[in-house]
Amino acid sequence: MTATVAAGVTRRVPIARAYRFELVKLISQWRIRILLGACWIAPALFVAAVSRQSTLPVDTLFGRSMLATGWAGSLVTLGFAGTWALPLLTSVVAGDVFAAEDRLGTWRHLLIAVRSPRRIFVAKTLASLTVILSLVAGLAVSSTAGGLLAVGDQPLIGLDGHLLGPADAAGTVLLAWLCVLAPTLALAGIGLLGSVTLGRSPMGLLLPALVALAFQLAQMLPLPVTVRMALPGYAFISWYGLFTRPYQLAPLLIGVAVSLLWSALATLLAYLIFVRRDFTGLGYEGGARRAVTAGLLPIAGLLAVTVAVLATTTGATTSGIDQDKVQRSIATAFAHLYRLQTDQLNRPPVTEEQLRTTAACTRGGGRLDPIGAGNDWRCVVAWHLPGTEAAGQAIYQLDLTPDGRYMADGDGPKEVNGYFLVRTPAGDAPNPLWQFDGNVDLLPAKG
Structure with a gap:
């Protein structure tokens, strides 16, 4: 059995x-x-x-x-x-x-x-x-x-x-x-x-x-x-x-x-x-x-x-790209990269609090609403150096994609964001303020 x-x-x-x-x-x-x-x-x-x-x-x-x-x-x-x-x-x-x-x-x-x-x-x-x-x-x-x-x-x-x-x-x-x-x-x-x-x-x-x-x-x-x-x-x-x-x-x-x-x-x-x-x-x-x-x-x-x-x-209903977000992102990236450039050029160090970097961005020469993606964004970045009353300014042209990524291309003055080589531990490299990539958070800011 x-x-x-x-x-x-x-x-x-x-x-x-x-x-x-x-x-x-x-x-x-x-x-x-x-x-x-x-x-x-x-x-x-x-x-x-x-x-x-x-x-x-x-x-x-x-x-x-x-x-x-x-x-x-x-x-x-x-x-x-x-x-x-x-x-x-x-x-x-x-x-x-x-x-x-x-x-x-x-x-x-x-x-x-x-x-x-x-x-x-x-x-x-x-x-x-x-x-x-x-x-x-x-x-x-x-x-x-x-x-x-x-x-x-x-x-x-x-x-x-x-x-x-x-x-x-x-x-x-x-x-x-x-x-x-x-x-x-x-x-x-x-x-x-x-x-x-x-x-x-x-x-x-x-x-x-x-x-x-x-x-x-x-x-x-x-x-x-x-x-x-x-x-x-x-x-x-x-x-x-x-x-x-x-x-x-x-x-x-x-x-x-x-x-x-x-x-x-x-x-x-x-x-x-x-x-x-x-x-x-x-x-x-x-x-x-x-x-x-x-x-x-x-x-x-x-x-x-x-x-x-x-x-x-x-609470997100739009593309998530607006003027305030772009300005904050550009100002933050510029401040970080300015400090890096200062160190590479052996200039006196500065802090981001001292720089007080701000950005003013428009789209289509001010004719379009500053929202959404496009390659017609233009930002004017302003910053201050210690002991200097006048603010420095630099211009960037932005190519901003719908997913929030952008490439900022320096458009003068050439002494700040033009193309030139700087000395780094890895050898000569392009000026970090010349061109850089960034990313905009598409979700609404909390608070």
Whole structure:
């Protein structure tokens, strides 16, 4: 009797064993191996090569700092990864992890071996997550190592002009990389959903990349700040707030929380669809109707609820860019950078309290309302030196993007914010007041 019962018991494969099996399957694919090698080697070579060039990617955030500190190269790589690399990586891994079984027609064999659709889903999800995390870790470690070996461990200038020492720069760069894991997981969840729902269709593989492209286009539009922050793509740029003092933490935390919600919902939807699927058909092609009803509609509902919650809790209703915010940001950055320039030129030190820096900014020569993004912002910065009654003035032209990032270009006087070289511990460098990047907090100020 005991032998009969034991023979009739169906043992399911443990999740740990199924996970190892799926992980080996992923790593054995030639394209995954190529991606792993590229992520762990290519960023170091790229950063080291660019850091030795005279022409830098100045249109990229922290690009003009790549000759000054090795930490800048990692941040340039992070910006590129959030825009292009991470969406493509999640597409190749998560977007294909279920669809590959449909193309090969191996679901029956896998179900016989594992004997549980739930365990198959968990194993494949964990395996794809492991590979994605390994790819992100490779990008972070490789780019940082390349920058430090090529340039060195010098201080990094933040987005409000303050100087981050090597220890602070290391911690902040690491935290920035950790923050982009959240939107990467959101794209991975969308990839799992597309891979499960669309079957052998190539759209499942392309879905994370296409969604990420839509997020990028949305961040370029003059959307209300609540809509902007309700999209996971915002978390790919909200790490900018880590490089200001005080930290702009509220947008960052909102971006991470929204991304995790999207990741959880997309993964849950993928799970529910997968465990209810009929595996008897060998030629599963997916279902467009199911993709809309079970995938698109719940995510659209989450977006609408998130926008409503953010509008209620933050009180933000516009683009978040106004004259007062721009003036405060420019004045703060100028004061920090003026002190840095003073030290580099071996002039008597001054404090920010002594400088009493202010800024007056207009848009379109005063003809347009000073709100919103544009490349027609103009700021006149005024400051005072100890023992001097007259105020100094410097002019900046600003290119301000809808996400709050701006580049300030010095427009005179040339002795203050013109182009000339100054002596630094890392060698000759451009005048820090000539051109600099900044970031405007889009949320309303508290109090």
